[in-house]
Amino acid sequence: QQQVKQSPQSLIVQKGGISIINCAYENTAFDYFPWYQQFPGKGPALLIAIRPDVSEKKEGRFTISFNKSAKQFSLHIMDSQPGDSATYFCAASIRAGNNRKLIWGLGTSLAVNP
Amino acid sequence: NAGVTQTPKFQVLKTGQSMTLQCAQDMNHEYMSWYRQDPGMGLRLIHYSVGAGITDQGEVPNGYNVSRSTTEDFPLRLLSAAPSQTSVYFCASHRGAGNTIYFGEGSWLTVV
Numbered sequence: 001q002q003q004v005k006q007s008p009q010s011l012i013v014q015k016g017g018i019s020i021i022n023c024a025y026e027n028t029a030f031d032y033f034p035w036y037q038q039f040p041g042k043g044p045a046l047l048i049a050i051r052p053d054v055s056e057k058k059e060g061r062f063t064i065s066f067n068k069s070a071k072q073f074s075l076h077i078m079d080s081q082p083g084d085s086a087t088y089f090c091a092a093s094i095r096a097g098n099n100r101k102l103i104w105g106l107g108t109s110l111a112v113n114p
Numbered sequence: 115n116a117g118v119t120q121t122p123k124f125q126v127l128k129t130g131q132s133m134t135l136q137c138a139q140d141m142n143h144e145y146m147s148w149y150r151q152d153p154g155m156g157l158r159l160i161h162y163s164v165g166a167g168i169t170d171q172g173e174v175p176n177g178y179n180v181s182r183s184t185t186e187d188f189p190l191r192l193l194s195a196a197p198s199q200t201s202v203y204f205c206a207s208h209r210g211a212g213n214t215i216y217f218g219e220g221s222w223l224t225v226v
Contacts, residue, residue, distance in 0.1 A: 009154075036215075044217050089157065102215070106154065
């Protein structure tokens with residue numbers, strides 16, 4: 001129930017195309033869903049995040065779509081560029097006592113071909 | 115504007131050796147944590163701290179020790195390195211539970 005399942009494991013997209021990465025969860029107590037982007041040789045960095053009371057959040061070319069009833073959320077990268085080539089992690093946050101716990105997906109390696 | 119600083123960047127250890135990975139943050143964040151990243155395994159939490167003097171185990175704590183004597187520093191100690199600890203280690207910090215996590219640039223550790 002604590003898992004976050006991320007797919008696909010890897011993705012190749014042509015420049016200008018749309019990249020779509022999906023995540024699914026079971027525990028309805030999750031209440032915050034961030035996406036992190038990691039370039040080779042660097043640490044992950046927050047890209048965009050959403051709370052379950054919103055069905056969509058857009059920041060530039062990056063959009064999170066959230067389907068509460070299906071317990072799924074996805075990252076869409078419009079007009080994908082070679083500079084978007086990176087590993088993307090979804091995560092889900094849940095209250096754990098006085099703290100919070102972050103459950104990570106296993107990551108998606110995105111390659112955007114020029 | 116350093117953020118989260120990890121040292122060393124690269125390290126090769128022999129089995130049985132001990133070492134400490136250093137982590138410092140200059141954002142006055144309460145929360146600090148250590149993750150390891152392995153191919154196909156994503157990010158796994160090793161240990162975390164919610165403030166100076168307070169530490170707790172994460173998902174994969176065995177073989178690692180931590181301490182938090184100051185808000186800024188959170189070193190990770192490998193007591194007796196094993197080849198299974200070959201990994202990339204990330205230190206992270208954040209202001210409070212549920213807030214944006216800031217990661218260091220990683221420490222590549224190879225145990226031979």
